[in-house]
Amino acid sequence: MQSPAEIVQHSGGVIGVSWLMIALPLLGAAILLLGGRRTNKWGHFLGVAMSLGAFVVAVLSFVELLGLNPEDRRRAFELFEFIPGMVNMGMLIDPLSISFALLITGVGSLIHIYSIGYMSHDRDRRRFFAYLNLFVAAMLLLVLSDNYVGLFIGWEGVGLASYLLIGFWQHKPSAATAAQKAFIVNRVGDFGLLIGIFTIWTTFGSLAFADLTHQVTGQASEGTLTAIGLLLLLGACGKSAQLPLQSWLLDAMEGPTPVSALIHAATMVTAGVYLVVRSGAFFEAAPTAQLVVTIVGVATLLAGAIIGCAKDDIKKGLAGSTMSQIGYMMLGAGLGPAGYAFAIGHLITHGFFKANMFLGAGSVMHAMNDEVDMRRYGALFSVMKVTAVTFIIGYLAIIGFPLLSGYYTKEGIIETAMHHNEILGWLAVLGAGLTGFYMSRMVFMTFFGKKRWAEDAHPHESPAVMTVPLIILSIGSIGLGAYLVLGNRFLTFLSPAVGLPQPADMPEPHVFGVGPAALATLALVAAGAAFAWFRYGAAEVPAVAPRGSFLTTFARRDLYGDALNEALLMRPGQWLTRIAVFFDSRGVDGLVNGLAAGIGGTSGRLRRVQTGYVRSYALSILFGAAAVVGALLYVGNM
């Protein structure tokens, strides 16, 4: 196994100004938020320009990075001293971070452009772009920071942006609730990450990635490393909607669709995968933590797929599929250096085809008066050809249709998992089959079959500002996977950042690249698609969802995840708060109020002594004087 390259301190060239990637969108957000209504007219153009500017810097940095020798491709430089003697804030530009930066700014810019059209009727479009820019800045800080503190600040920043954007239409109670749910569930994960970072600091005395290499982590006990790994994984689960912290993602679909595409499909939810891969040194030294990562990944990829099978809401279906695909990435990230390249590769191709499909779903909703129920769609292929064709390209990519993006990256993860552990591999194959079913169901229900539209629906193709991003994304969905995976191009590119796997860890190449696992996957996907055609393409789809079997209800209710959370956490929590409230109102308040009432009552009686008659005062003075004299006599006689 080849270790990752050393991080070189160097601040020349375009990479030296790569902090502009973060600064530009941050500036955009600041101008749009502080400028207020004055910026309403041109705010969205500024937002797009800032995002595109960040993309240009990212591309230039990438080109400069490619011009370096592979072993020099990890450039870090310090920006300022953040916490004196503890953390220096700096940037780390290496193949891993630049891949993310390109994805975030590239797909992010396309979604910015799309939003001009999608949000054109919204009065608050400027605020929307301000939040989008804020998100891009925070996400770039997350991936470009050269230490865990910067990563954590970005991590919280994207959480904030996600909260603001899910609750963007806060006049809808469901959106406001969903935003809070996302924030609170993420908080659980954030605590894990925070405690993990504390543990790293107390164990190794540094939080800079440059200091936390394999040589250093080898010196700590495996128990500590496992603890660090599991805590970081908890953080990753929160952000990436992995079991057991998955429940917020489905509700997060209350946000505007471009948000779902950018934050809850393409970029933010993959931050957990980034964290696991970036912290590879810890996980590779703690096999137990790695095993847990793969188990979480497999469990989530199956759970997400099962949920996706039963959802009639097109966005929730896509959200289930996002969970499932991130499960694949987690699985890959838990397989060590052999899986990293496929996990990150799948992450990037998924960023393209999932953003493509989410934006396509947004385009459909835009045409159907914001209807999200797929049972009210049908036969939309003929009226919105561009949306339909690009959506279907994304669909073929996600189910792993041969030669499209998803095929290469997902197949890579499945093969590597199969090589690592047969059970994990076969479960991943099963997940792929389910993907084939639920995605086909979605496509058949939306674009084919009979019209089941609402009376007043007049679907039409979306404007060019929305379809052009769709077309660009669908091109990425077609070709990117093959480009990255064939010839191990991405593996080689990424190796300075994450290391190269031992040859024994890699699955053996099959003839024509198609092994038994790939064949089984394809067969299952085809079966799933055929079953979906039989159920939802050829047969009539009822406009109202039938009751369905126990299994359907199970999937519709998100595998009872919310019920479980309520029973295990919410109810006991409520009991706890009730006890605390009782103690507070009766115990603490009783003591304080009782004391106050006692003093008040006594003084109310005592004040009657103040009659206002001079003689009564004179009498009391007399008694007082007599008492003093008596006391003096008594003392004097003693």
Add this chain to the structure above:
Amino acid sequence: MTTHYLVLSALLFAIGGVGVLVRRNAIVVFMCVELMLNACNLAFVTFARQHGNLDGQLIAFFVMVVAAAEVVIGLAIIVMIFRTRRSASVDNANLLKY
């Protein structure tokens, strides 16, 4: 010998005290206060004579000066109250109560 003076002083003081407590007319109350002060003066002077030094005499003078100052201010207040309320009864001036 001095006992008589002291008894007289105590009697005057008691009469003054009772007057302050039971009379309603502010002028009378005021005069009773003077009576008490002078009872004290008598006691001071008596003790000065008994002990053969001038300390008591000195304090008696102080008391007289203070009483004179007090009369100036006190009478002024009483006159003002009488002018505003048409009454010099101390029981009527009972606004400062609970």
